[in-house]
Structures are given as C-alpha cells and as structure tokens.
Amino acid sequence: MKPRIAVLGGGIAGLAAAIGLVRHGYPVTLIERDPPPPADPGLDPFLAWKRRGVPQFRLPHGFSARARTLLAAHAPEVLDQLRADGIEEVNVFKTFVPPELWEPSDEEFTVVWARRSAFELALRRCAEAEPGITFRCPEVVGGLLFAPEESGPPRVTGVRLADGQELAADLVLDCGGGRSRVSRWLAAAGVTVPTDTQDCQTVYFSRYYRFTPGCALPKNAMLVRGELESLMYIGFPGDHDTFGLCLEVHPSENLQPLRNTWTWEAAARSIPALAPWIDPANATPLDGVQIMGGHHNVRRRFVADGRPVVTGLLAVGDALCTTNPAYGWGASMALTYAFAAAEAVAAHHGDPVAMALAYDAATASEADAVYRESAAMDRARIYRITGEEVPEDDRAEMERQRLIAEGVAAGILTDVELSRAFCRRINLAGPADAVINNPEIVLRARDNLRQLAAAPAVELGPGREELREIVLTADARGEDRARLEGSPV
Ligand SMILES: Cc1cc2nc3c(=O)[nH]c(=O)nc-3n(C[C@H](O)[C@H](O)[C@H](O)COP(=O)(O)OP(=O)(O)OC[C@H]3O[C@@H](n4cnc5c(N)ncnc54)[C@H](O)[C@@H]3O)c2cc1C
Structure with missing residues (x-):
C-alpha cells in the first residue's frame, strides 16, 4: 500500500519534495500557511503574493547553478515554466572566459536569473499541475502526532492542524524552513535532535530595482560584490529587468538607520561600484528597504550513533540545515535534500528506519560540508570586522x-x-x-x-568612520525633511 505523506510547508523544499514524490508515484498532501499565489498572471508575484511565512521572500536571492542542474534532472518542467515566464538562463563563467577556453563541463555553471518570487512561482505552478498533490493552503500545522509507546525510536504518525483537526500520515516531511517549529514539538515529546548552531552575525539591508527602459548599464556587471571595512555589498540579477542590492553589516556597527530609504541610498551612492545602479536615470526602486537579521548557521542531525532519533519524519531544506544566505546555497541545498528525500521514500517506503538511514546517508556529508564552510566563512568575516x-x-x-x-x-x-x-x-x-x-x-x-x-590595497568605498558619518548625516537630513513635510519618520 502507498504511504500517506504529509508535506509541512510549501516553500522551495516542500514544493520540490512534493514534485519529486509524485514523480515516483506517491501522492502527497501539502499544507502551507500562506495563501496561494495570485491567479492574475499580470500581477508581479514579488509584490502581490502574500508570503508572511517566508520573511526572506522580498530579499535578494541568487540561485546557484546546482539548482538549475537539479531541476533539469528531476523536474525539467520547472525550467520550462521559468522559460515560459520569461526568466533568463546565463552562464556566468562564459561571460568572463573567452570561448577558446570553454569545456563541455562548463555547462554546469548556467544559472537562472530570477527573484525568489519568480523562482518559487514556477515551482508552485508545476506542483499545482500535478493531480497527485493536494494543497491545503492556507492552513497551519500546529503539532505532530506520535504513535503510542512502542519499541524503537519514537514514530510520527501525522500532524495536528491549528484548528485541532488531525491528519494521519505514514510520513511527514518537515519543509517548514529555518523557523519550523518541528524541533520544538519533537523536544516537547522527548526527542533530542543533536544540533550545531553558529550565529552569522549579519544584518541584511536590501532593495530591489527595475532598470529604466533604455538603460545602458550591462546586466552582467550587476554581479558586483565587495567588502569595505564595515560593510559588504552584493548585487543580484533578477527577472524582468530587475536586480537586488544588498548591504550587509555586522550588528555591532549599529547602522540601523540604513532601514530608511534616504539613508540606504546615501550609503549605496558612496560606493563607486553601486552608485550607477541606483541612479534614477538607470533604475527605479520596486519597494522600500527590506531588513533581516538573526541569521544562523544550523545543522540538525536526525541520525545519531547510527540510529534515527525519530521515524516517520524527514527534515528537508532549511529545517535540516541552514547556511548564511549571503553564500547563495540555501535554495540549491533545499532542492538537493528534497529530491534525495523522494528517492529514499521510493527505495524504502515500507521500512521507516531504513528510509531515515538512507536519507541521512544521501544528505549528511553535503549538509555537513555546507554548514562547516558557511560557519567558517562567517568566522573569518567576524574576526576581520570585530578585530577579535x-x-x-x-x-x-x-x-x-x-x-x-x-x-x-x-x-x-x-x-x-x-x-x-x-x-x-x-x-x-x-x-x-x-x-x-x-x-x-x-x-x-x-x-x-x-x-x-x-600589491597596493584597493579602496572600494568609504572606511568605517567615513561611512558612519555618511549614514548619520543622511539620516538626520532625511528625518528633518520628513518632519518638515509632516510625514512620519
Ligand atoms: C535574507 C535571505 C536571503 C537569502 N538568499 C538566498 C540566495 O541568494 N540564494 C539561495 O539559494 N538561498 C538564499 N536564502 C535561503 C533560502 O531562502 C532558503 O534556503 C530556502 O527558502 C529554503 O527553503 P525551505 O523550503 O526549506 O524554506 P522556506 O522557503 O522558508 O519555506 C518554508 C515554508 O513552510 C511554511 N510553514 C512553516 N511553518 C508552517 C506551519 N506550521 N504550517 C504550515 N506551513 C508552514 C512557510 O510558510 C513557508 O512557505 C536566503 C535566505 C534569507 C533569509
């Protein structure tokens, strides 16, 4: 008999896992707390899709080439959907290496240039087209169901919805993202999930723009990235003539005024590599400054000493391992885990212990590697910035x-x-x-x-004190102007 499968969360991991599972012949019920995307294709999902469950929805995303490679192998219709939606595919390696040096394997560097909203929408539309996926959306999962005491590791037998309804399942996929409450529910049930955590110590202040028609700036040059004494900047090419710019700072820099558009723009204007991109002659902002802090590298282990700590549950995506978003690995790893989960189910659906072990064997070393590398890159940055x-x-x-x-x-x-x-x-x-x-x-x-x-050091922009001065001056001016004009600051 086919297992009843509940997927908690319909973000990147949940949608990909659902597609992977139906592809292997397993119907699933996908429960997502947010409403579906707007039906009107004329609306930009970046602004119109209400995604409170994904706080990073409007923050810049770049999708590493592995995401495209995995979609080509496991869900090529998502790439077709992206193309139909007007999303560009670009081989960045080929943009800066001359053709005579290209090798066939360099194809693996082709990426899609999309905002998170466009990428997720293509996954969602493909999942919606699958009769084997039942969406319960918007609906919130409020807890897990467990089998009564039995020998072996505790066994999850379904989910409890926020309205108290129970949904029995032989397998629950936790695709609830980095803020998933599943580990808390497991802890409350006495299940210990060994977890490594390291604070990324970074705050994102970002903004999306659209090129003005006829803008002469070359899109490829949007891949700017640099580090000043107290700030890192990153550019993200997007879909439909959009791009995102992110200013990333260590919390100890106390640059919170960057949350105001006028201050953010003054800081961005002071960085020569960014100034042309925010010039009104070249680009128009799509919305205000999007802020997000509290990022952590997190690696959860569901197999300890060769035994699953729980069965009937697989953690997929950020729920399994989260890395610093600045490295752009999260979405690709979410797809990696999602398709590995579908394969583990297909190989062992009648044996929950074997399934948990197979999933762990397929994902553990890569999850460990991204966690270790992300945490190490973060420590390098933190030592440099704090002088520790x-x-x-x-x-x-x-x-x-x-x-x-x-x-x-x-x-x-x-x-x-x-x-x-x-x-x-x-x-x-x-x-x-x-x-x-x-x-x-x-x-x-x-x-x-x-x-x-x-070689002599190259200055990419203002040093710590100069930048602080720029930020504080711009902030004071902006607040004065807002007060004079009678608008809230
Ligand atoms: C600021 C920022 C920038 C990032 N930039 C990049 C980038 O450039 N490149 C990249 O590859 N990755 C990036 N990431 C990481 C990427 O967003 C995540 O790795 C990816 O979204 C993980 O997918 P997921 O499905 O595991 O989680 P999510 O996409 O967060 O999805 C979780 C889903 O579960 C739902 N949910 C949660 N709890 C419940 C519940 N109880 N009931 C019902 N539904 C629930 C949520 O509503 C949500 O839809 C970034 C992350 C952040 C924070």
Missing part, C-alpha cells in the same frame, strides 16, 4: 578560507582553472569543500596570495 584575535585552534581553518576568498578569487580573470574552481564553489557544482581539497588549486591560490601581499 583568531584563536589558535581556528588559525589553520582561517588560512584555508583566506586561500579561497582571496587566493582563488584573485585569479578568476587571469587563470581559467581558478575561474572554474571559483565557479564550482559558488555554484555548488560538487561538494562545498571540494575546491580547496584540490592540491593544484591550492598551489595556484597560494601564488596569488603572495602577489596580492605585494
């Missing part, structure tokens, strides 16, 4: 991260193998740590580091 001394036991790892962040990155325009290594890393074409485990790449990156040490 690197502890003895973290020095080798910090040296390794410097090799990637500076040694590999410095060679992307001059050394085709370093370009490939860099693109593999950011696009997750292979495990996150593979690049730096390659001795040839390490040699070339070391060589670059030596050359960098001898």
Whole structure:
C-alpha cells in the first residue's frame, strides 16, 4: 500500500519534495500557511503574493547553478515554466572566459536569473499541475502526532492542524524552513535532535530595482560584490529587468538607520561600484528597504550513533540545515535534500528506519560540508570586522578560507582553472569543500596570495568612520525633511 505523506510547508523544499514524490508515484498532501499565489498572471508575484511565512521572500536571492542542474534532472518542467515566464538562463563563467577556453563541463555553471518570487512561482505552478498533490493552503500545522509507546525510536504518525483537526500520515516531511517549529514539538515529546548552531552575525539591508527602459548599464556587471571595512555589498540579477542590492553589516556597527530609504541610498551612492545602479536615470526602486537579521548557521542531525532519533519524519531544506544566505546555497541545498528525500521514500517506503538511514546517508556529508564552510566563512568575516584575535585552534581553518576568498578569487580573470574552481564553489557544482581539497588549486591560490601581499590595497568605498558619518548625516537630513513635510519618520 502507498504511504500517506504529509508535506509541512510549501516553500522551495516542500514544493520540490512534493514534485519529486509524485514523480515516483506517491501522492502527497501539502499544507502551507500562506495563501496561494495570485491567479492574475499580470500581477508581479514579488509584490502581490502574500508570503508572511517566508520573511526572506522580498530579499535578494541568487540561485546557484546546482539548482538549475537539479531541476533539469528531476523536474525539467520547472525550467520550462521559468522559460515560459520569461526568466533568463546565463552562464556566468562564459561571460568572463573567452570561448577558446570553454569545456563541455562548463555547462554546469548556467544559472537562472530570477527573484525568489519568480523562482518559487514556477515551482508552485508545476506542483499545482500535478493531480497527485493536494494543497491545503492556507492552513497551519500546529503539532505532530506520535504513535503510542512502542519499541524503537519514537514514530510520527501525522500532524495536528491549528484548528485541532488531525491528519494521519505514514510520513511527514518537515519543509517548514529555518523557523519550523518541528524541533520544538519533537523536544516537547522527548526527542533530542543533536544540533550545531553558529550565529552569522549579519544584518541584511536590501532593495530591489527595475532598470529604466533604455538603460545602458550591462546586466552582467550587476554581479558586483565587495567588502569595505564595515560593510559588504552584493548585487543580484533578477527577472524582468530587475536586480537586488544588498548591504550587509555586522550588528555591532549599529547602522540601523540604513532601514530608511534616504539613508540606504546615501550609503549605496558612496560606493563607486553601486552608485550607477541606483541612479534614477538607470533604475527605479520596486519597494522600500527590506531588513533581516538573526541569521544562523544550523545543522540538525536526525541520525545519531547510527540510529534515527525519530521515524516517520524527514527534515528537508532549511529545517535540516541552514547556511548564511549571503553564500547563495540555501535554495540549491533545499532542492538537493528534497529530491534525495523522494528517492529514499521510493527505495524504502515500507521500512521507516531504513528510509531515515538512507536519507541521512544521501544528505549528511553535503549538509555537513555546507554548514562547516558557511560557519567558517562567517568566522573569518567576524574576526576581520570585530578585530577579535583568531584563536589558535581556528588559525589553520582561517588560512584555508583566506586561500579561497582571496587566493582563488584573485585569479578568476587571469587563470581559467581558478575561474572554474571559483565557479564550482559558488555554484555548488560538487561538494562545498571540494575546491580547496584540490592540491593544484591550492598551489595556484597560494601564488596569488603572495602577489596580492605585494600589491597596493584597493579602496572600494568609504572606511568605517567615513561611512558612519555618511549614514548619520543622511539620516538626520532625511528625518528633518520628513518632519518638515509632516510625514512620519
Ligand atoms: C535574507 C535571505 C536571503 C537569502 N538568499 C538566498 C540566495 O541568494 N540564494 C539561495 O539559494 N538561498 C538564499 N536564502 C535561503 C533560502 O531562502 C532558503 O534556503 C530556502 O527558502 C529554503 O527553503 P525551505 O523550503 O526549506 O524554506 P522556506 O522557503 O522558508 O519555506 C518554508 C515554508 O513552510 C511554511 N510553514 C512553516 N511553518 C508552517 C506551519 N506550521 N504550517 C504550515 N506551513 C508552514 C512557510 O510558510 C513557508 O512557505 C536566503 C535566505 C534569507 C533569509
């Protein structure tokens, strides 16, 4: 008999897992707290789709090439839908490496340029077209059901909806995202999920824009990224002539005034690489400044000492492992886990212990690698920004991260193998740590580091004090103007 499967959450992981499961012949019920996307195709889902359950919905997303590769393999109709929706596919490697150096494997660096809303909408439309997926939406899951005491690990037998209804299921997929309450419900039921956590110590202040018609700025140049003394900036190409810009700061910088549009714009204008992109002659904002902090790297383990801590439940997407969003790995990993979950169900649907172990075997080493790399990159940034001394036991790892962040990155325009290594890393074409485990790449990156040490430093924008001054001055001016005009500040 086919198992009854409930998918908690209809974000990237939940939609992909549901599609993967029906593809293997398993019908699912997908429960999502937010309303469906607007039916009117003329409305921009970025503004019109109410996604309170996904606080990052309007924050910038870049989808690494692994996301596209996985969709091509497991759900090609999603790529067709993206194309039909007018989403561009771009091979960034090929935009900066001359054609005579291309290899067939470089195809793996093709990405889709979409805002989160467009990417998720294509997944959603494909899931809605599947008769095997029943949507209960909007509906909130309020708890888990457990089997009465039995031998072996505790067994989940369904979900309790917020209105008290119970939905029996042989398998629940927790696709509730980084804020999923499932681990709390498990803890309340006495199930311990071993968890590693590290604070990313970063706050996003971001804004989306649309190019003005006839704007001459080359879209490829939108992939800007740089680090100032107290701020990191990142550009994100989007769909339909849009792009996002993110200013990322450490919470200790106290740059909260960046939440105001006038202050954010003054800061962005002071960074030469960003100034042209926010010039009204080139682009118009889509909405105000979107802010998000509280990011954490989190890795939950559902198999401990070779045994599942719970059966009848698989955690997929951010519910299993969350990394710093700035590295752009979350969506690709959500798809990785989602399709692995569908395969584990197909291989072991009658044996919940074997299913949990197979899912863990398929995902653990990659989840560990992205968690470790994301947490290490964060520590490198935090030591640099706060001036905190690197502890003895973290020095080798910090040296390794410097090799990637500076040694590999410095060679992307001059050394085709370093370009490939860099693109593999950011696009997750292979495990996150593979690049730096390659001795040839390490040699070339070391060589670059030596050359960098001898070169004069390049200023990308204002230093800490100058930026603070720009922010405080712009903020005071903006508040004065708002007061004079009688609008709330
Ligand atoms: C600021 C920010 C920027 C990011 N940028 C990038 C990027 O550039 N590239 C990238 O790859 N990743 C990025 N990410 C990460 C990416 O958004 C996540 O990895 C991805 O959304 C994970 O998918 P998910 O399905 O696990 O969770 P989500 O997409 O968050 O979906 C969870 C779903 O579960 C629903 N839900 C939760 N609880 C319940 C409940 N009790 N009942 C019913 N429904 C429920 C929610 O409403 C939501 O729809 C970013 C994240 C943040 C925070």
